[in-house]
Amino acid sequence: xxxxxxxxxxxxxxxxxxxxxxxxxxxxxxxxxxxxxxxxxxxxxxxxxxxxxxxxxxxxxxxxxxxxxxxxxxxxxxxxxxxxxxxxxxxxxxxxxxxxxxxxxxxxxxxxxxxxxxxxxxxxxxxxxxxxxxxxxxxxxxxxxxxxxxxxxxxxxxxxxxxxxxxxxxxxxxxxxxxxxxxxxxxxxxxxxxxxxxxxxxxxxxxxxxxxxxxxx
Amino acid sequence: xxxxxxxxxxxxxxxxxxxxxxxxxxxxxxxxxxxxxxxxxxxxxxxxxxxxxxxxxxxxxxxxxxxxxxxxxxxxxxxxxxxxxxxxxxxxxxxxxxxxxxxxxxxxxxxxxxxxxxxxxxxxxxxxxxxxxxxxxxxxxxxxxxxxxxxxxxxxxxxxxxxxxxxxxxxxxxxxxxxxxxxxxxxxxxxxxxxxxxxxxxxxxxxxxxxxxxxxx
Numbered sequence: 001x002x003x004x005x006x007x008x009x010x011x012x013x014x015x016x017x018x019x020x021x022x023x024x025x026x027x028x029x030x031x032x033x034x035x036x037x038x039x040x041x042x043x044x045x046x047x048x049x050x051x052x053x054x055x056x057x058x059x060x061x062x063x064x065x066x067x068x069x070x071x072x073x074x075x076x077x078x079x080x081x082x083x084x085x086x087x088x089x090x091x092x093x094x095x096x097x098x099x100x101x102x103x104x105x106x107x108x109x110x111x112x113x114x115x116x117x118x119x120x121x122x123x124x125x126x127x128x129x130x131x132x133x134x135x136x137x138x139x140x141x142x143x144x145x146x147x148x149x150x151x152x153x154x155x156x157x158x159x160x161x162x163x164x165x166x167x168x169x170x171x172x173x174x175x176x177x178x179x180x181x182x183x184x185x186x187x188x189x190x191x192x193x194x195x196x197x198x199x200x201x202x203x204x205x206x207x208x209x210x211x212x213x214x215x216x217x
Numbered sequence: 218x219x220x221x222x223x224x225x226x227x228x229x230x231x232x233x234x235x236x237x238x239x240x241x242x243x244x245x246x247x248x249x250x251x252x253x254x255x256x257x258x259x260x261x262x263x264x265x266x267x268x269x270x271x272x273x274x275x276x277x278x279x280x281x282x283x284x285x286x287x288x289x290x291x292x293x294x295x296x297x298x299x300x301x302x303x304x305x306x307x308x309x310x311x312x313x314x315x316x317x318x319x320x321x322x323x324x325x326x327x328x329x330x331x332x333x334x335x336x337x338x339x340x341x342x343x344x345x346x347x348x349x350x351x352x353x354x355x356x357x358x359x360x361x362x363x364x365x366x367x368x369x370x371x372x373x374x375x376x377x378x379x380x381x382x383x384x385x386x387x388x389x390x391x392x393x394x395x396x397x398x399x400x401x402x403x404x405x406x407x408x409x410x411x412x413x414x415x416x417x418x419x420x421x422x423x424x425x426x427x428x429x430x431x432x433x434x
Contacts, residue, residue, distance in 0.1 A: 039256050039257040039258065039335070039337075039358075040256040040337045040358055040362055040365070040366060041256065041355070041357065041358025041359045041362060065365055066338065066365060066366060066367070066368075067364065067365060067366075067367050068361075068364045068365055070361055070364060070365065089338075089342075089368065091308065091336070091338040091339050117338065118256070118337065118338075118365065118366070119308070119336060119337070119338050119339075120256075120257045120335065120336070121283065121306075121308040121334065121335075121336050121339075122308050122336075122338075122339070125306075138258070138357070140258065140355070140357035140358075140380065140383065140387075141256075141257055141258025141357075142258045144285075144287050145257055145258060147284065147285045147287060148257070148282055148283060148284060148285055148287065148335065149257060149283060149284075149335070150283070150284050151283075151306065163357065163387075165386070166357065166383060166386060166387070169382070169383060169386070170357075170380075170383075
């Protein structure tokens with residue numbers, strides 16, 4: 001126990017903790033961390049509210065926003081442990097601010113979703129200690145997004161296509177979308193979901209399988 | 218004429234042209250420039266396709282994207298003069314790259330829309346020579362966006378709330394949205410539009426009035 005406290009302090013007191021160090025620390029501490037990326041209004045928090053109920057271990061959320069704690073309040077009201085990061089204007093989360101949020105959250109063993117700033121560009125460039133990247137991409141944004149914002153789609157390990165109940169109304173061309181994803185990324189499952197029609201179970205199964213392959217649970 | 222060419226060269230050959238210099242140059246050259254901001258998939262290009270047909274002077278578009286010329290092709294096919302900037306990864310346009318695009322576009326007298334990178338965060342921080350900022354904000358993104366991404370809403374001179382035909386399906390709370398806008402911005406009109414139901418005329422009238430107040434046309 002003494003040893004654990006020592007390790008935690010030495011990690012979190014570093015001013016310049018890097019993403020790989022944080023990731024190693026989290027693995028040792030029993031935390032499987034997901035970097036959740038997506039444009040503003042893609043449905044990141046809504047997707048987490050659904051996924052959190054479908055996983056096989058405890059779940060917590062580090063909620064990144066420029067301003068407000070709207071999403072943290074919503075998650076807490078749903079019984080999900082959540083801590084807020086407000087960047088004040090920064091367009092993506094970085095490892096030191098995520099490490100500080102983990103300091104407030106720990107101890108936790110299980111899944112921690114780190115909901116990044118709503119931005120389809122900048123977050124994709126930075127590792128923040130995660131074991132995998134989950135991209136939330138809304139059908140309402142249109143099918144050309146993989147072509148226009150390639151890095152986020154290239155880096156994703158799991159892609160949730162949200163708001164699929166609106167696909168017909170916006171003329172969403174799934175074949176064109178999927179071809180764009182596959183030009184960049186041959187491995188990430190693309191799971192179609194909506195609050196109305198569900199579909200989150202497949203994504204939850206992927207997360208459980210990935211976690212059990214990485215973690216010594 | 219000789220004088221005009223000289224002025225144009227001296228502006229465009231500068232490595233560090235700033236936004237105010239570009240703005241002054243454009244005013245003198247008869248160009249009313251709009252910085253069009255919004256999240257990925259907010260409907261920026263679609264809004265421009267509608268607005269361009271409703272203005273009282275010639276219109277051109279400088280199209281900013283990380284990758285592809287999808288939007289420039291679409292605009293050109295609709296008969297709208299457009300030049301493409303691909304930033305390669307940069308999350309917002311800056312004045313030097315916009316000045317270079319104007320070099321390719323000129324001479325033009327009338328309205329020039331500069332469609333910024335799809336990003337509700339970073340573009341709001343930078344002037345790029347514009348006379349006014351137009352924010353495109355989609356009902357499908359949810360009504361909490363002014364609260365979560367305050368700077369873009371604070372800086373906007375005109376706000377188009379797009380995809381209003383989806384408002385009911387996504388449970389969009391317009392009163393909550395408008396209250397969030399008005400906390401930050403007491404002057405920008407909020408115009409509700411959709412491709413299905415139209416509504417772009419009011420925005421076009423605002424643009425024509427603003428341009429005629431600024432420009433010596």
